[in-house]
Amino acid sequence: MFSSYIESILIFNGIHIIMALSLYLPFSAGQISLAQAGFMAIGAYASSVMTLFWGFPFYIALFLSGLLSAMTGVLVGFPAIRIKGIYLLLLTLAFGEMVRVFFLNFEFTGGASGMGGMDLQTNFVNVYTIVAILIIFFYRLSKSRMGRAFESMREDELAAEVMGINIVKAKLLAFGVGAFIAGLGGGLYAHYVMYIDSPKFGFLLAVEFFVFVVFGGMEIFWGPIIGTTLLTLIPEVVRFLKEWRMIFYGLVIVVLMIVRPQGLIDKKLVDDITRYAKKLF
Amino acid sequence: MDFLSIENLSKSFDGVTALRQVGLEVKSGKIHALIGPNGAGKTTLFNILSGILKPTQGRIRFKGQQIDALRPDRITSLGIGRTFQNIRLFKSLTVLENVMVGRHCRTRTGLARTFFSLPFKKLEEEINIRDMANELLRFVSLFDKKESKAASLPYGSQRRLEIARALAAEPLLLLLDEPTAGMDTRETEDLAALITKIRDQGVTILLIEHDMHLVMGISDVVTVLNFGRKIAEGHPREIQSSPEVIEAYLGAQE
Ligand SMILES: Nc1ncnc2c1ncn2[C@@H]1O[C@H](COP(=O)(O)OP(=O)(O)OP(=O)(O)O)[C@@H](O)[C@H]1O
Ligand SMILES: [Mg+2]
Numbered sequence: 001m002f003s004s005y006i007e008s009i010l011i012f013n014g015i016h017i018i019m020a021l022s023l024y025l026p027f028s029a030g031q032i033s034l035a036q037a038g039f040m041a042i043g044a045y046a047s048s049v050m051t052l053f054w055g056f057p058f059y060i061a062l063f064l065s066g067l068l069s070a071m072t073g074v075l076v077g078f079p080a081i082r083i084k085g086i087y088l089l090l091l092t093l094a095f096g097e098m099v100r101v102f103f104l105n106f107e108f109t110g111g112a113s114g115m116g117g118m119d120l121q122t123n124f125v126n127v128y129t130i131v132a133i134l135i136i137f138f139y140r141l142s143k144s145r146m147g148r149a150f151e152s153m154r155e156d157e158l159a160a161e162v163m164g165i166n167i168v169k170a171k172l173l174a175f176g177v178g179a180f181i182a183g184l185g186g187g188l189y190a191h192y193v194m195y196i197d198s199p200k201f202g203f204l205l206a207v208e209f210f211v212f213v214v215f216g217g218m219e220i221f222w223g224p225i226i227g228t229t230l231l232t233l234i235p236e237v238v239r240f241l242k243e244w245r246m247i248f249y250g251l252v253i254v255v256l257m258i259v260r261p262q263g264l265i266d267k268k269l270v271d272d273i274t275r276y277a278k279k280l281f
Numbered sequence: 282m283d284f285l286s287i288e289n290l291s292k293s294f295d296g297v298t299a300l301r302q303v304g305l306e307v308k309s310g311k312i313h314a315l316i317g318p319n320g321a322g323k324t325t326l327f328n329i330l331s332g333i334l335k336p337t338q339g340r341i342r343f344k345g346q347q348i349d350a351l352r353p354d355r356i357t358s359l360g361i362g363r364t365f366q367n368i369r370l371f372k373s374l375t376v377l378e379n380v381m382v383g384r385h386c387r388t389r390t391g392l393a394r395t396f397f398s399l400p401f402k403k404l405e406e407e408i409n410i411r412d413m414a415n416e417l418l419r420f421v422s423l424f425d426k427k428e429s430k431a432a433s434l435p436y437g438s439q440r441r442l443e444i445a446r447a448l449a450a451e452p453l454l455l456l457l458d459e460p461t462a463g464m465d466t467r468e469t470e471d472l473a474a475l476i477t478k479i480r481d482q483g484v485t486i487l488l489i490e491h492d493m494h495l496v497m498g499i500s501d502v503v504t505v506l507n508f509g510r511k512i513a514e515g516h517p518r519e520i521q522s523s524p525e526v527i528e529a530y531l532g533a534q535e
Contacts, residue, residue: 136396137396140395140396140398141392141395141396143407144390144395144404144407145381145384145385145388145390145391145395145406145407145410146390146391146392146395147395148374148378148381148382148385149382149385151371151373151374151378152371152374152379152382155371155372155373155374156369156370156371156372158333158353158369159365159369159370159371160371160382161352161353161354162331162332162333162353162354162357162363163354163357163382163383163385163386163446163447163450164354164357164358164383164385164386164387164450165354165382165385165386166352166354167354173392177392219373267373
């Protein structure tokens, strides 16, 4: 369909979108997370163990590793219930690092030498099918009871609780489902690169996902999708940027904070585009 | 069975005692006003009633059930709704969405239902939520503003939106914390009519208010707090002529 170079960029872009959406979900409920790279690692390792050691079919392994990641997400969510802002950031960061160090020392999955030999299972079609399913999910969520509950918690957690929302349940749900999505991302990643080792899932990766979401905008799910795509493609087009990616991201964020603090895409922009599109057809 | 009964309620923040052994009975179907000078402990009482703060001492029963140890969302589902003195709307949500959020605890649709429902067919519950929210917006005269962001409304409208949001949970008891603060005379009159209308629909109202004209005009009972203590209670006329109350207000003004 595409040249293999372009195809690989698009596949990575799809995986990045999945990761950014996994972060966006707790974000939409006011929960900041730097744990997403950790959940991704859990998905990557768990799915590889299942396909490689236990001979599970890929899609079953993918789903189960998503569930495992979700369960971990709920466990992380518990201490996160009463913690806010910068402390939550630190807690989730510490969790991500714990996961990394765990896999570095876990001999069963190869320890420091990593894990390889998985089959190539991930392709353009299955990655973007999952992206499409997620778009449907987030679109429906944005117009639903739970979606509004999440947003109200982001706006004013105390008022949301007084309006009758069980914020403990809602936070665990947001964290758990976010971790599920990140687990899927990890499984797809592992069965594309076919070799994983724990340093890949470090702090910088978590920050990268974070930047995608902040850049794209946190008001609506199109933000992380567009943000990720731009920030994944630009360094590919402008070759030399690759080495300087983090610095480039830093600059982008600074400029954006000045020009458009709500992120590239906000609800108003999406509404305007929808209205314009409706007029055209 | 008593509707709402507060017994021997005390609350201290380290150093400051905001409430001292307050007892209060609210009767169903009434407008019960709670007045007192700044810092008297009125808002603190609301915060305890709605579960945001836990009392240092004392007991609260609502329709026979002890509620002083419950979470805010549980208290709301039992039927106590409120507004805030310092308006706390969901600013970037639309006016309509704010009211729809208020319906949360009376509805059920979870993530799975949302995701696995048929395409191009709105869930029945979602339609009901929207219909009720629209109706409430008409009730507080904000229907034509329903697509605006809550933050863009003028002050007085924001206060009415908070009332609509609280009503969406169908409370039996509605706590209003200075609902006319920042309103002009006409808006205040309209609000008095609105409060009476809400009471006539069977919702009991506990009202914190500084506008004495309004309080004396619409309340069935008035309770006066001063320095965290209940100093008087009775019919508005009795309260107006009570030397202790006059003293408390004059004392506070000096
Ligand atoms: N969360 C808190 N922490 C510490 N002190 C508090 C807290 N909430 C209230 N207070 C103190 O308790 C006292 C009563 O405050 P409260 O807000 O209940 O008064 P109020 O009667 O509502 O006054 P106003 O008419 O000004 O709204 C005040 O001295 C206030 O400073
Ligand atoms: Mg007050």
